[in-house]
Amino acid sequence: MPDINDLRQQRANLAAQARAILDTAQNASRSITADEEQTFDRLMADADRIDATIAREERARELERQIAGTTPPARGDGSGDDNPDEALRGRAFRNFVVGGRNALSPDEARALNMGNDPEGGYLVAPQQWVNQLIQAVDDLVVLRQLATVETLNEGESLGVPTLETDLNDAEWTSEIGTGSQDDALRFGKREFRPNPLAKRVRVSRKLLRAAARDPEAIVRERMAHKFGVTCEKAYMTGDGNKKPLGLFTASTDGISTARDVSFGTGGAIPLTPVSGDQLIDAKYTLKSAYWAEARWLFHRTLIATIRKLKGSTNDTYLWQPGISSDKPDTILDLPFVVSEFVPNTVSGNNYVGMLGDFRKYWIVDALNMEVQRLVELYAETNQVGFIGRLETDGMPVLEEAFVRLKVPA
Structure with a gap:
């Protein structure tokens, strides 16, 4: 798993090198040369790739946290599930995704069924x-x-x-004045x-x-x-x-x-x-x-x-x-x-x-x-x-x- 802090440091170093090229040209009161521009573009392309890697890694970690939070605890395990109906719907939906309607128990089917479509229908x-x-x-x-x-x-x-x-x-007016109608x-x-x-x-x-x-x-x-x-x-x-x-x-x-x-x-x-x-x-x-x-x-x-x-x-x-x-x-x-x-x-x-x-x-x-x-x-x-x-x-x-x-x- 990539270290996001290390990636950010690498990205900062690349940006500093690119900035130094611009500063050198500016201090010399000239435009950057073709070679400098090529180096600048390469450094910034590398920095952008690291940016994309950081963004992907952060999204992946967030999604992993979300997935970890979606699995409901087993009934009766002392975890304190305060909403048994929602737990039943969650378990039923997972069974439906894997095995279809035939995988549902009667209680699970009642928890999800929003119509009377024998072909599978729509489920909320x-x-x-x-x-x-x-x-x-x-x-x-x-x-x-x-x-x-x-x-x-x-x-x-x-x-x-x-x-x-x-x-x-607003208008300046007297103590008893109300201003003109607007x-x-x-x-x-x-x-x-x-x-x-x-x-x-x-x-x-x-x-x-x-x-x-x-x-x-x-x-x-x-x-x-x-x-x-x-x-x-x-x-x-x-x-x-x-x-x-x-x-x-x-x-x-x-x-x-x-x-x-x-x-x-x-x-x-x-x-x-x-x-x-x-x-x-x-x-x-x-x-x-x-x-x-x-x-x-x-x-x-x-x-x-x-x-x-x-x-x-x-x-x-x-x-x-x-x-x-x-x-x-x-x-x-x-x-x-x-x-x-x-x-x-x-x-x-x-x-x-x-x-x-x-x-x-x-x-x-x-x-x-x-x-x-x-x-x-x-x-x-x-x-x-x-x-x-x-x-x-x-x-x-x-x-x-x-x-x-x-x-x-």
Whole structure:
């Protein structure tokens, strides 16, 4: 098992070496040479690989902790199970995953059965299992970790009131004066309507019988990955039509083109102070009240470019490496996050990143996860199928909390 602290130290050493290359060029009042740039890119690629290793190891350990916490204690072992009904549902669901309906006792079947489908039907997963599936998705999807996530327990949609037009400023007046009447206050509403999301997973019958790991964990991991990737794409670039409205989709319902700023020139992002100054302009387009929670959001290929940019004001590099595990790398003193699904095609009129307080992106889940076991469909290949279903929606709720970067034509 890798030592995460050792990996972080290795990563810090690589970042320090890369930073030294930039400092050497800056102190000599010159740009980095081709050889220096090649070395810099190699060091940062190594640092990024270590970053990915740390993230995978942390996710694996968290999932192992979750799995260890899902197995209910045996009845009557003195462990103090306060909810025997939930324990029965958990045991029944595990038996169902491994052996299907025929493996259930009459009590277990009654605990899970939500209909009268002789072919296997739909079963509602135990509540603990559903919560862990959603948590695994959180670990895999960058934006869910930063966004505001709400759960819709009743009703088909969630309405959120919005302040469309605020009052004018207060007025100086006399002791008995009340000021002039103000009719500017206007309210609106954002409506979230969770949309269905589904994925099918096939698992070998032999694996279900003989696996050392809990079969639930195997199914959960694969579903979590598939749900996570689909959600991430929609949160970034979804068009809002029966799916979330993405951050990089210009819309009056989310973030309009009024929040776009230029990054680059002539369909490219040259490594010149002009590009660095545009990032500075983007930072100061965002109100300072959002800076405490603001993050840059880029694809990793754009981070590779930004690491070499200077601003013309004081001719310093905009990227600064973190000096410890609790102090991340920054761009213009603000941390950044990386997603594989941020647009990264550098050409005219394309979006390539943003700065924002992502708490103002709301995600609403309808927690009615259903799992269907396909008993006979994959019999010829000695496999068992599982279909997972989830409903979710998302959209930006306050466009002034975001600044989107667009490459000019």
